[in-house]
Amino acid sequence: MYHLPKQTLEDFKDSLERALAMDIDHISSYGLILEPKTQFL
DSSP: OBSOTTOOHHHHHHHHHHHHTTOOSOOOOOBOOOOTTOOOO
């Protein structure tokens, strides 16, 4: 997941590098979208 509050580009790159190191066949990445009136802590 990306576009998290306070997530930096470096944070995202680190997460992606760790996922790639797992030598898996497929990675999906989803951006966080906060809809109006959605609570997020």
